[in-house]
Amino acid sequence: DRRSSGRWDAAWRAATPALVGVVAFAIARSTLLPGLALWDTGEFQTVAPVLGTAHPTGYPSYVLLGWIANALLAPFGEPALRMNLLSAITLGAAAALTVVLVRALTGRTLVAAAAGLLLALTPIPWRVGSFADPHMLHLALVAAILILLVGWESRTRDGRPDADRWLVAAAAVYGVALGNQALTILLAPGIALFILAVDRGAWLRRALVARCAAALFGVTALVYLELPIRAAMGAPLVYGHPDTWGGFWYVVLALQFGGSLSGPFSDLAGKAGALAALATAQFGVLVALVPASFLVVAVRRPRYALLTGTSLVLMCWFAASYTNADIERYYLGPILIAITWLAIAAAAVVDAVAAQLLVDDDDPGARPAAVRIIASAVMSIVLVGPAVLAAPATRLVVDQSADTRAGDWSRWAFQAAAPDAVLVTWWGYSTPLWYRQVILGERADVSVVDDRTRLDERLGSVDDVIRANLGRRPVYLVRRDEDLPALDATWQLEVVPDPGGLQPLFRVVGLRAAGVVMGTIAR
Numbered sequence: 001d002r003r004s005s006g007r008w009d010a011a012w013r014a015a016t017p018a019l020v021g022v023v024a025f026a027i028a029r030s031t032l033l034p035g036l037a038l039w040d041t042g043e044f045q046t047v048a049p050v051l052g053t054a055h056p057t058g059y060p061s062y063v064l065l066g067w068i069a070n071a072l073l074a075p076f077g078e079p080a081l082r083m084n085l086l087s088a089i090t091l092g093a094a095a096a097l098t099v100v101l102v103r104a105l106t107g108r109t110l111v112a113a114a115a116g117l118l119l120a121l122t123p124i125p126w127r128v129g130s131f132a133d134p135h136m137l138h139l140a141l142v143a144a145i146l147i148l149l150v151g152w153e154s155r156t157r158d159g160r161p162d163a164d165r166w167l168v169a170a171a172a173v174y175g176v177a178l179g180n181q182a183l184t185i186l187l188a189p190g191i192a193l194f195i196l197a198v199d200r201g202a203w204l205r206r207a208l209v210a211r212c213a214a215a216l217f218g219v220t221a222l223v224y225l226e227l228p229i230r231a232a233m234g235a236p237l238v239y240g241h242p243d244t245w246g247g248f249w250y251v252v253l254a255l256q257f258g259g260s261l262s263g264p265f266s267d268l269a270g271k272a273g274a275l276a277a278l279a280t281a282q283f284g285v286l287v288a289l290v291p292a293s294f295l296v297v298a299v300r301r302p303r304y305a306l307l308t309g310t311s312l313v314l315m316c317w318f319a320a321s322y323t324n325a326d327i328e329r330y331y332l333g334p335i336l337i338a339i340t341w342l343a344i345a346a347a348a349v350v351d352a353v354a355a356q357l358l359v360d361d362d363d364p365g366a367r368p369a370a371v372r373i374i375a376s377a378v379m380s381i382v383l384v385g386p387a388v389l390a391a392p393a394t395r396l397v398v399d400q401s402a403d404t405r406a407g408d409w410s411r412w413a414f415q416a417a418a419p420d421a422v423l424v425t426w427w428g429y430s431t432p433l434w435y436r437q438v439i440l441g442e443r444a445d446v447s448v449v450d451d452r453t454r455l456d457e458r459l460g461s462v463d464d465v466i467r468a469n470l471g472r473r474p475v476y477l478v479r480r481d482e483d484l485p486a487l488d489a490t491w492q493l494e495v496v497p498d499p500g501g502l503q504p505l506f507r508v509v510g511l512r513a514a515g516v517v518m519g520t521i522a523r
Contacts (some may be wrong), residue, residue: 012109013103013109016099016109016113017096017097017099017100017116018096018481019113020095020096020099020113020116020120021092021093021095021096021099021102021116021435022092023090023095023117023120024091024092024116024117024119024120025088025089025092025093025096025326027091027120027121027126028080028087028088028091028126028129028130028468029085029088030395031126031127031130031395031398031399031400031515032081032085032088032130032131032400032401032403033084033131033132033400033403034081034084034400034401034402034403034404034408035077035078035080035081035084035404035406036080036406036407036410036430036432037080037131037132037403037406037431038405038406038428038429038431038432039427039428040055040133040326040429041131041133041431041518042062042372042406042431042432042434042435043055043237043431043434044059044062044066044083044132044133044134045079045080045083045084045132045431045439046237046431046434046435046436046438046439047063047066047237048062048065048066048067048070048079048083048132049066049067049079049082049083049439050067050071050235050237050438050439051063051064051230051235051236051342052230052235052237052238052239053069053226053227053230053231053234053237053238053239053240053242053251054239054249055239055256055385055452056239056240056250056252056255057181057251057252057253057254058224058226058227058239058242058251058252058254058255059134059179059181060179060180060224060225060226060227061134061137061176061177061179061180061223062134062137062180062181063226064084064223064226065086065137065466066086066132067406069082069083069085069089070082070083073085073086073362073363078439078440079116079406079439080132080435080439081088083132084130084131084132087128087129087130087131087132087133087136087301087311087314088129088130089135090129090139090140090374091120091125091126091128091139091140092120093140094119094125094136094139094140094143094336095116095117095119095120097140097143097144097147098112098116098119098143098336098339098340099112099113099115099248100112100114100147101143101147101150101345102115102116102340102343103111104147104150104151104154105150105248105304105343105344105346105347106344107302107348108347108350108376109345109376110373110377110379110380111346111347111350111369111379111380111383113316113378113380114343114344114346114379114380114381114383114384115339115340115342115343115384117384117387118339118342118383118384119335119336119339119382119396121387121388121390121391121431122282122283122335122339122387122438123282123394123397123398124282124329124335125139125332125334125335126148126327126394126395126398127328127397127398127507128332128403130398130399130400131400133148133329133369134180134181135181135329135330135332136332137180137181138177138180138181138184138333139332139333139336140333140497141173141176141177141184142184142332142333142336143189143336144173144175145170145173145174145177145187145191146307146308146336147339148166148167148169148170148173148315149166149167149170150304151165151166151306152166152167152170152198153194153198153285153303153304155299156198156199157198159452163518164208167195167202167208167212167282168208168211168212168215169215170191171211171212171213171215171216171219172215172216172219173215173476174187174191174216175216175217175218175219175220175223176219176223178196178216178220178223178377179219179220179223179224182254183315183318183330183333186311186314186315186318186333187311187333188271189310189311189314190306190307190308190309190310190311190314191311193306193307193313194303194304194306194307194311194409197302197303197306198303199410200272204383207385224252224381227242227243227248227251227252228242228243231243231247236438237434237438239251239452239456240452240456241456243358248404253416258470271320271321274320275320278328278331279338279340282335282395283338283342283386284329284386284387284390285386286342286382286383286386289342289345290338290341292341292345293338293341293342293344293345293413294309294341295342296341296345296348297341297344297345299339300344301344304340304344308337308340308341311333311337312333312334312337312338314353315330315331315415316331316334318330319331319334326413327435342383343383344385345500346379346380346382346386347377347379347381349379350372350375350376350379353371353375354371354372354375359373368425386505395431402518403419405502406432406433407499408434408500408502409429409432409498409500409502409503410429410432410433410435410468411436412498412499412500413429413433413498413505414433414436414442414443414446415473416496416505417443417446417476417505418474419445419473419474420446420473420474421446421447421473421476422446422447422449422465422469422473422474422475422476422504423446423447423449423476423477423478424449424465424466424475424476424477424478424479425446425448425449425450425451425477425478426450426451426478426479426480426483427450427451427452429478429503430448430450430452430453430475430478434448445474449465454462462477462479462483463487463490466491466508470508470510470511473508475507475508476496476505476506476507476508477505477506477507477508478503478505478506479506484506485503487506488509488512489510489512490512490513491509491510491511492508492510492511492512493506493507493508493509494506494507494508
């Protein structure tokens with residue numbers, strides 16, 4: 001009964017992305033960070049629930065989504081956990097969108113499902129999906145942009161009147177992505193080449209260009225208005241001064257990190273070697289098939305090869321040349337692209353087997369269906385099998401389900417600090433302290449003076465802050481090891497050891513007398 005078969009096929013196609021998304025969410029949930037974290041994660045866990053403004057580039061798309069998610073996930077623990085859950089949810093969304101993308105590219109649902117599962121089981125996406133971070137949203141948005149562009153290509157080729165709507169939708173989603181992560185800029189050259197390859201006259205159609213520009217710039221502007229509006233409203237946590245013209249562009253353009261891109265054209269061989277090692281760690285034995293898969297894509301889907309090949313090269317080049325923070329997260333886009341290449345190559349093998357056995361996709365009957373299903377199942381196992389076998393070992397590496405260090409340390413630090421204390425901190429440890437103050441309402445008497453606080457409030461150097469408060473308020477330092485010798489040469493420091501062994505407090509006792517040999521600070 002072909003009608004029954006058609007209904008079953010439609011149901012299967014509709015359910016597969018959702019099923020893969022649920023499995024991907026469950027994978028991330030099994031290793032989810034249970035609560036508060038240090039560094040940027042602690043900041044996002046604090047900023048999003050109160051609709052504040054984050055560090056450059058502000059990440060307004062993520063902050064807005066996090067604010068909504070925090071409200072919707074209210075039954076599931078405190079805000080830190082909810083923001084971690086948001087990453088697991090967006091990993092599930094990215095995996096589901098990968099299924100939709102690969103199926104649009106290949107027509108093979110089983111292969112598409114394997115690609116979505118492979119994304120969830122690859123170490124970097126799995127790890128980033130386990131804690132609060134905007135890069136996971138970036139991954140989902142990149143998948144959505146690719147789906148819309150591939151849909152536009154297909155509809156343009158078929159001459160459908162609704163084709164241009166897909167390109168306008170891609171422009172709008174690109175605007176959301178640009179408000180989430182500046183890495184989205186690196187997709188622009190590939191997208192421009194893709195549009196030219198699909199429809200050279202598209203750039204000459206003024207109405208289409210105007211609609212795309214309105215969607216892109218309108219969405220981007222609306223999203224970024226969150227920064228000055230919330231800063232002007234006195235949001236509890238604001239980075240920089242985005243409510244001023246200069247401060248807004250300082251945050252949006254990430255001028256603070258301008259020197260982080262160093263030697264982009266130096267040691268290219270070394271960078272290529274490091275990239276190969278990272279790719280091997282992500283894909284295992286499949287890494288050897290990635291270059292060959294790209295050649296298959298270039299033959300079967302040349303425009304998609306142009307789009308994704310250009311984007312992958314630019315993103316990998318930038319990540320290899322950028323020296324700041326957790327750079328592995330910058331490879332999420334390239335990982336998604338490489339997985340789609342592998343899936344297209346796997347689907348090509350299925351097509352070749354079917355052609356060899358003289359089976360057409362439209363042929364009815366049990367034998368053609370069996371050939372297609374068996375070939376697809378075998379290639380799906382080849383695609384995701386190595387990641388499944390490696391999953392127990394991967395889980396040990398990415399698992400954060402028992403990591404309570406940030407919560408334990410920040411709780412101890414506030415307990416150890418005397419009443420009305422000043423804590424002169426640095427970014428890695430400032431953020432969980434802010435969370436306790438802003439979200440949990442703890443220790444309002446304590447002033448947490450981060451290095452960013454010193455800049456925004458023009459408080460001067462660490463020494464200036466100590467001088468301004470010592471004798472009036474207890475002063476404690478939370479500093480990096482490399483900062484301590486100079487401080488110890490000027491100030492008498494008393495170590496307050498952390499029972500957890502993570503980070504001690506250093507209480508400033510007084511000014512060190514001239515000519516006195518500085519003490520030795522024991523960690």
